Every structure is written in C-alpha cells, then in structure tokens.
Amino acid sequence: MKKLVQIKNLKKYFKTGRRQVRKAVNDITFDIYRGETLGLVGESGCGKTTLGKIIVRLYKPTSGQVIYDGIDVHKTGSPHNIALNKHMQMVFQDPYASLNPRMTAGEIIGEAIDIHSQGQKGFKRERVIELLQTVGLHPGLSGRYPHEFSGGQRQRIAIARALAVEPDFIVCDEPLTALDASIQAQIVNLLEDLQKQKELTYLFISHDLSMVRHICNRIAVMYLGQVVELASKDELFEHPLHPYTQAVLSAIPAPDPDLETTSRRVILPGEASNTFKLSSGCGFNSRCPKAEARCRQTAPVLSEKGSGHWAACHLS
C-alpha cells in the first residue's frame, strides 16, 4: 500500500496566556495510506480537529511536517502547493455553519467549480447538476438557500462542494455529529459509495466509535494531543492495548439491552485535565486503572507492538 499522507512529528501549540501554552497536537507521527479510511477518535479537546485542520493547511504547525504525495504541504512558495487545494478537501462538523447562508446551493458548488476550471458557463451548470445528483440531491434544488434544506441535505451539499475540485483526500471532521441517527446512516452510505466510485482516501474524525468501527479500515486513538494507539479496526476492537482505548471501547452504548450490562464497563475516574501543565510521565496516568510508578516518571512513546498495531503504553 502506498503512503498518501505522512505526518511527521507534528506539533501545534496555542498560546493561552503569558506563559501558558496548550499543546493541542503534541508530537504526532503516522501515515495515511492511499484508498483507506483512517478513523481518528478521541474526546473533545484532544486535538483531533486541530490535527485535521493542520493537514489541510487551515492551521500552520508549530513544528513538524505533513507530506502529501511527496510534497511538504506547509512549505510555502513551491508551485506544487497552490495546486494542493485540488487534492485535499474537508467536510465540516456543523452543516448549519459550513454553508454560506446568502448563497444558493448551486452558487456554493459553482464557486468551487469556478476556482478549479476555466470552463464555460454551460459546463459549470452541467457540473453542478452532476454533483448534486452524485450526492443524492434533486438538481432542481440548486436554486434553494441553505436554510431551506435539512441538516442531512446540507451535509450533502457540503460534500458536493468538496467533490467539485475532484480531490483524492478528504478530511471528514465529525460529519455525522450534528445529524440524527437515520440521517447519519444516509451520509455514511454516501461517503462509502463515493469512496468506491472515486477512489477517495478519508481521514474520518469522530468521537462515535461504533460509527468509526463501521466505516474505517484503521483507527487512531488520541488522548491529550497524542496518538496513544493505532491499529486496524478489528485488531483495535478485539485486542485493545492501551487502557484508555479499553475503557472507551467498553463505554460505547450498544442498542441492545442484553449486551448492555454495566458490569462490563470500565468506568474511568476523573476527566482529561485541560490544564496542560508540563508533567512528566504518561498523560493518562492520573486516570489509568493500571498505572504504575514508571507511568508517572517517563512518558511512553508510540511503538509497534504487533504487526501494524502501535500503542503508547509501558504496560503493553
């Protein structure tokens, strides 16, 4: 399998006060292979959205590199970089905020087409219709404004906008969170179909593990700005190595009263502290049910524990 995106020692610090920094992304390294769907899960504030935005160049990293198909995306001045917009797109979480309320669906998609083609008027109209059909919307709706669509339909328009430039790689930043269950399934199916048709690669950011399990090939688990475990879907769900992954997996509510016995849940104490003080040791040690003395002293690094199964834990 070919590497499409390589993330190397990526760091992003936000200044939050005079002497305080928040390490939203704290030294992350992993690869995304061509054609796969990589899930990125973690709780709110763990840095997963920030990471996604750095990859598509909405943020500049503090240090580290993102290499897309051999091009360092954050290196300015190179002519390759301007064309990168054509290859990388993003679908956002909130379909109510991601469409300009003063533009019709057709204008929103048309704008994206304009940027990437010097096509004639007629070509543009055809392409808008084609894209609307691709995402399962009636072409007659192109004259409508975003507020006239439901959440699911808006998310379809957002997907059509991303597709307008014919990208290879799409970062999906919690595209389902704002939608109802029955609509979520529609969008998931759409994303899956598009992936097959257009050979897309997805980075699928989510906090919903059951959805991630459904759609992804590999899953990376983030905790406080770091990837703590990365493995193929089945490996991760069947043999989670990191105690945090184990707890999160046990906490997924299943729609079946018989499976749902609280006894199997690992209830973690406390919460991820958002005061990012420099403390030595593993970021998870204060909540970890298995923490030992060494966990408080040295931070574990992400290392390969089995074939393709990476974890950052002393105990595994």
Next chain:
Amino acid sequence: MTQLLSVKDLKVNFKTNLGEVQALQGVSFDLVMGEVTAVVGESGCGKSVTALSIMKLLPTPPGCIVSGQVIFDGQDLLLKNEKEMRKIRGGSIAMIFQETNTSLNPTLKVGTQIMEVLQNHSELPASEKKQRALEVISMAGLPDPEMVYKQYPHQLSGGMKQRAMIAMALAGGPRLLIADEPTTALDVTIQAQILELLQELKQNLGTSLLLITHDLGIAAGIASRVMVMYAGKIVESGTAGDIFHDPGHPYTRGLLDSIPRPGQRQKLSPIPGRPPDLINPPQGCAFWPRCGQAMLICRELPPQATNLAGSHQVCCWLTHRYAFNNY
C-alpha cells in the same frame, strides 16, 4: 405497579412566522414508580417539548398547550398556577438539562445554588440544611463536597458540572427526575460515569427517571421502558426488550437498522427522506412518506395505538387485522 405520572392526550402548538407547528399531537403515557423510562426520537420529534410541558416550563408564547392533562399525585399539573408549580419543580419533580453551562448560574457558588433549592423545598431546620447540601453533593459522586460547595461552576469540568446539576436536582428529594439529554454534551468516558450515577440513584433512592435521549444505545443501557416518538406522537412503547428485540413499528425498525452494530458488517440501511414539516404534517400516519411498508390507508387515516403483547403498544396500521389478512 403504581403510577407516578400520567400524561393524557397532550397537544402542544408553537406559533412561528411560517405557521403553527403542531409539536405534540396527542401524547399519552404513564410512568411507573421506581422505573427508568426513556423517550427516544430524532430532533424535532417533540421529546423535549413533552418534558417541558410536564414541568410547565414551555415558553409561552410561542408555545401553547392546546389540550391534555398531566396527572401527578392525583392532580392535573396543567391547571396549577405558577406559584403552585414552583413548589413542585425542584421538589417532587426535578429536571436536569443537556447544557450545563447555561443551566447553572455562573455567578453563584454551587453550594449557594443547592441551598436555594433547599430553602424552597425542604422543611429541615436551617442548621441541618448545609449538612443536607453536602450530602447531596456526595450522592452525586463529587469528590470533596466541602470544596465543591465553595466553588463556582466555571471551576468545575463538564462532567462535574453535570454532577452538580444532579446534586441540585436531588436536593429537593424528587420522586421523579426528568433528564433531558443529560450526556449528549459529554465524552464517552464521562457519559459512562453519569449513566452509572443515574442508575445508582434509581436503585438507592427509588427515584423514577424519565430519560430523554436521541441515543438508542443509552436507552437500551439503562431504561426498563422505552417510548419511541416521531413527529409529535408516540409511535411505539414497551419494555426495552420489546423495543430492541421485537420492534413493531417500521420507524423503530428503521432507526435500529440505521445504527451500526458491533460485529455486523453489512451496509447500513437508513430511513430515506427526512422527518415531516410539522406545520403541514402529512395526512394519515406521519411516517408514511418514509415507510417502506406504507399502504393505501396510511395516507388517509392516522393509526391508533394497538396493544401487541403485555404493555407493548404500537401505533401502526400494519397491526390491523386486515393488514394481516393481506400478508
């Protein structure tokens, strides 16, 4: 089984610029003492409106309770005036919300806010009130009650704020606790903590719980009875086993098929379309435009609730004897 609360034919409308939204179209149900009942449904189906109407917290205008009864302790809450309702709210019925940030007053200490509830709803002598406040804080699973008592909401994390809200709700010694999406804003691991707490409270204090959620998994996890709402109506109700193992309504089945299940690989089968516009709800059954098993009659007449087995009720024409004849 004793009934604690009984809602009868509740109808609620909302006035908007575009017309009148029929948010609840005749909702009836009973809550049994000491049980956890979950109301599930998609956004806009009327589940929160139901809770707010029970508490008489519906903003009026634009909301308007058109008809119906909410019987609690043999009295119709809808006929009570604001002063009488204040005695009940936070006293025998308490409510916790999704948004902890807006539900706690940011300028008052947690302790002060709990004491306020006690001042209004408890006959304890003043000297024992603080003791009681500390007691409910620790019942809500907050470490170091003395410390939390003196803290402001912004000093607490998201999960702790939700616990502080629960402590406030417990202070009045409620017999019914209404929880409106209590874990939606929280992370999975914190959600697990809060759900476990709610279950403990039910077991230890015998409080009945009305849980409003969009997450079928949560409902399956803690509720003994489940009601499924769609477009302002309860379309199916029954025990958790009934709903999750033997769903009777095509909508319930559709919902269950559209969420991924562990160990199952096949493609999800979503419900097509989107929920109806409640300003002009479809004639007949509100679900027919999205229903794969719709019949001619579904477009004409709204179906009535039918008892399948035990307390399992379904509101669908497919349960009619003529429908059985045809299939």
Next chain:
Amino acid sequence: MEIKPQMFQPLPDELQAYENTSPPAHGYWKDVWSRFKKHKLAMTGLIIIGLLVLMSVIGPCMSGHTYYDQDLSMVNRAPNSIYWFGTDALGRDLFTRVWWGARISLFIGLLTSVTCLVIGVLYGGISGYLGGRADEIMMRLVEVLLSIPFLLYVILLIILFEPGLKAIFLALGLVCWLNMARIVRGQVLSLKEREYVLAARLLGISKWRILSRHLIPNAMGPIIVTATLLVPEAIFTEAFLSFLGLGVSSPQASWGVLASEGMHGLRNYPWQLFFPAFLISLTMFAFNFVGDGLRDAMDPRGGLT
C-alpha cells in the same frame, strides 16, 4: 371514513414521496421584507420617509415662490392661503424654504450615510479579515481619530473652507465612518472563523472574493441598521451646526438654519420655529423606527426555522 380491507394494499411505488415537500423557495431578503412589513411602527416610518423625500423634490415648486425671493411687504406673516406656512423676517415663503431645507438636510443625511457605508465597510472589512499586525495599526488609527473632539474638526475645516455644505459634509464624512468600521470589523472577526469561510479558504478562493462574497454579505444586517441610523444622526448634526451658525448660510436653507432663524421670532411668530423643528423630529423618529424595524427583521432569532 370506513376502514375496508382493500385499503390495506401496499402503496404503489410512485406514490412513495421520499423527499416530502420542503418549504417554498424564498431568499433571505424576502424573509426580511415580510418580517419588516409586520412591524407597524417601522412601516409608518418608511412611509413618512417616502413622503418627506417626495416633498423635498416637489415641495419647493408647489407654492410658486422661490426660497430666496424676498417680499418686504409681507414679513412675518402667519400661515395663510398664499403663504401656506407663513413667511419669515424677510418675507420669504416658509413653505418653499422648509422643503428646500428638506432637500439639503436629507441630501446630507443620505450622502453621509452612503459615504460612511462604503469607507467603513471597506476599512473595517479589510482590517478584520487581515487581522494581526495590520488590524492593530488600522484600529489604532480609528481610535486616534475618534479621540479628537468633533467640534474641533468642524472649526478647523471651516477655517480651511468657508462655512457651508462642503465643510459640514467633510466633517461628517471624516467622523461617521469610524463607528461603521468598528462594527464591520467586529462582525468580520467573528464570521471569519465560520466553517463556510474555512471551506472557501480550502478551495483556494481569493481573499478579496472571500471578503466580498462570504464575509460582507453575512455582516449586512448590522451594517444596514447602522447606516440607517446614521442618516438621522447626520441630519441632526447638520441642524445643530447650522443652528450654531457653523453650517449652511442664508439664503440657502437647511432645517438647522430655519430653526435658528425661527428662534429670533419665537415669541411672536412661533410657526417659524415650529415647522422646521417638527420636521426634524419627524425625520428622527421615522429613521429610528425604520432602523429598529430592520434590526428586528434581520435578527435570525426572529422566528425562521
């Protein structure tokens, strides 16, 4: 309706309407207008403004007198059939002068508002969108200009030019856009983190286009309200300066000049003050009502969805 077995036939496929009827298509401005129409005071204000504009156009030619013709035999007459609003101390027809004044006052008000709209939106928009160092410098400049007392400007400008329309307009134009720029900047700052702006950046859309297509149209609500409220402010400022003798001078007439002249004969000839003062107040109310109505109509919390 009777329930018959044949009603339980499955619904034919073509009757399955998955995409159920969505609300009729109508744009944002149509919604605003329909909400605005329901606002009674605002509609009254709009009608008053319409009448004032109409009268300022046709008023000066209605009575057959000009605004500068003096008739010394007819000074200080009360309103009568020839001089509908009476005459002033020089025997000039007040009716004509009042509407001539309306022309100048409304012209100053509207022109100031439009000038400030253009400068303020550009300056504020660019400052907000660029952010960082550029924003800091641009906003410090605004603060410096705001800190100079208004009367000082006017007096300085009048020394440079002679008192009159040009000086007043320059003074107003120099000051009024500052507030507009701050409002636009605030709006743009909050809008530029919206996801649709991020999406536009990701598509590689140019900065100028993002500003003009994505940011400013969405900040239009507060911009238009501010611009509307600028009109009466400018009219009032002009009246106030003219009243002090710093503005337009005779025989030109603005409402301020007329009010100032009317003051001299207040005891004996109160109509000379009444008409201009009444029209100034009417304009103030009308524009403020319209501004309030627009604010309500453009507020998204006003009921849609």
